[in-house]
Amino acid sequence: MPRLPVPARALPNRWPRRSARPGLSLAAALALCPVMARADDLSALFDHNTVVSVGGFAGAGPRFQGSRAAGLWGLPYLSFRKADEPRDWWSPDDGLDATLVGEGPVQLGAVLDFREGRSRRDDQRLAGLPRLPATVGLGLFGEVWPVPDTFRLRAEVTQGVRAHDGIIAKLAADLVGRFGRFTLSLGPRFVVGDAAAMHLDFDVPVAATLVNPVLAPYRASSGPRSAGATATISYDWSDAWQSLGYVRYDRLIAAAAASPIVRRVGTANELTVAVGAIYSFRTSP
Numbered sequence: 001m002p003r004l005p006v007p008a009r010a011l012p013n014r015w016p017r018r019s020a021r022p023g024l025s026l027a028a029a030l031a032l033c034p035v036m037a038r039a040d041d042l043s044a045l046f047d048h049n050t051v052v053s054v055g056g057f058a059g060a061g062p063r064f065q066g067s068r069a070a071g072l073w074g075l076p077y078l079s080f081r082k083a084d085e086p087r088d089w090w091s092p093d094d095g096l097d098a099t100l101v102g103e104g105p106v107q108l109g110a111v112l113d114f115r116e117g118r119s120r121r122d123d124q125r126l127a128g129l130p131r132l133p134a135t136v137g138l139g140l141f142g143e144v145w146p147v148p149d150t151f152r153l154r155a156e157v158t159q160g161v162r163a164h165d166g167i168i169a170k171l172a173a174d175l176v177g178r179f180g181r182f183t184l185s186l187g188p189r190f191v192v193g194d195a196a197a198m199h200l201d202f203d204v205p206v207a208a209t210l211v212n213p214v215l216a217p218y219r220a221s222s223g224p225r226s227a228g229a230t231a232t233i234s235y236d237w238s239d240a241w242q243s244l245g246y247v248r249y250d251r252l253i254a255a256a257a258a259s260p261i262v263r264r265v266g267t268a269n270e271l272t273v274a275v276g277a278i279y280s281f282r283t284s285p
Contacts, residue, residue: 049083050283057092059246059274064118064132065201066252066262066270071122077278089149089176089183092246092274093230095156097141105148111141113158115165118201125265128208128215132200135160137168150176152187166197168225186231189250195222202259214264220255226270227253240281246274 055077063071081087095113102108117134120126137158144153156170174187193201198220206217228250236242251257252268262268 048283051081051083051085051280052283053077053079053081053278053280055242055276055278057244057274057276059272061248061272062266062270063122064116064266066256066259066266066268067122068266069123070271077276079278083282087242087280089152089185091154091172091174091185091230092232092244092276093172093189093248094154095141095158095170097156105145107143109141111139111156111158113137113139113156113168113170115160115168123265125212125214126261128210128212129204129261130208135162135165137161137165139167149178152176160197164196164200166200167194168192168197172230174230181236183234183236184232187229189226189228189230189248191225191227191250193222193225193256195220198222198225198255202256202261204260215260216264218258218260220259222255224254225252225256226250228270240279242278242280244274244276244278246272246276248272 056074057077058072058074060070060072063069095111097109097111099107099109113136115135115137118126118129118132120129120131137160139156139158141154141156143155145151146153152172152174154172154174157167159165159167169192171190171192172187174185176183176185178184202218202220204215204218209215209217228248230246230248232244232246234242234244248271250270250272252262252270256262257268
């Protein structure tokens with residue numbers, strides 16, 4: 001089923017993506033990550049009576065990695081699946097993906113993940129730090145359901161589109177339960193970054209400290225970036241309408257948590273929340 005994440009965390013991200021990241025304005029989210037999506041079977045695009053799902057999500061979360069202040073964001077949603085396929089489960093912080101190999105409990109494919117930016121407008125105490133534009137990462141994902149429809153393991157590894165953006169790996173496990181019209185899920189999250197990715201978000205150049213005494217020179221190393229957990233609840237009002245609620249907590253760890261950007265300006269604790277609604281319908285041959 002093709003789906004266009006929430007940001008994720010990356011919301012959330014995405015949601016998106018992340019997923020879209022929490023500091024995004026709606027306009028920026030639409031420009032840089034226009035739709036939350038997942039594409040498990042691209043052949044569904046060419047089937048008769050394809051089921052199309054459209055909707056939207058709104059949420060709040062950190063403005064940038066380690067931010068103490070929250071920002072609001074919104075994203076549209078689009079997905080499609082074959083008419084004979086049931087509505088499958090997905091997590092709002094999955095990246096936009098397209099399955100290339102495998103069916104059923106094991107899938108491999110391409111993935112796109114949104115990466116939030118950072119500027120002085122997010123917090124005046126960031127004065128002196130280089131501005132980071134929002135961007136995306138491209139890579140591969142793998143997903144396996146050891147217990148069908150109940151327990152999922154997923155990994156995403158992406159390289160930023162710019163050479164110095166670095167590589168980020170996201171690991172997730174989800175326990176999913178269906179109770180009548182309700183579907184509940186929860187599970188841990190773990191994020192790792194290479195040296196380039198960590199430098200981008202958490203380094204403090206010496207030049208920045210000359211104009212901003214709040215900060216101190218710092219060079220982040222590769223390794224663990226954050227650990228956390230997420231929970232999602234959805235309710236099927238009918239075959240056509242579904243509503244969702246999502247919450248994710250992340251704690252920056254290791255070199256990320258030691259950065260003056262986190263210790264002196266922001267916080268190592270990050271919370272993302274979002275709600276959404278989806279409407280599904282069949283197309284005619």
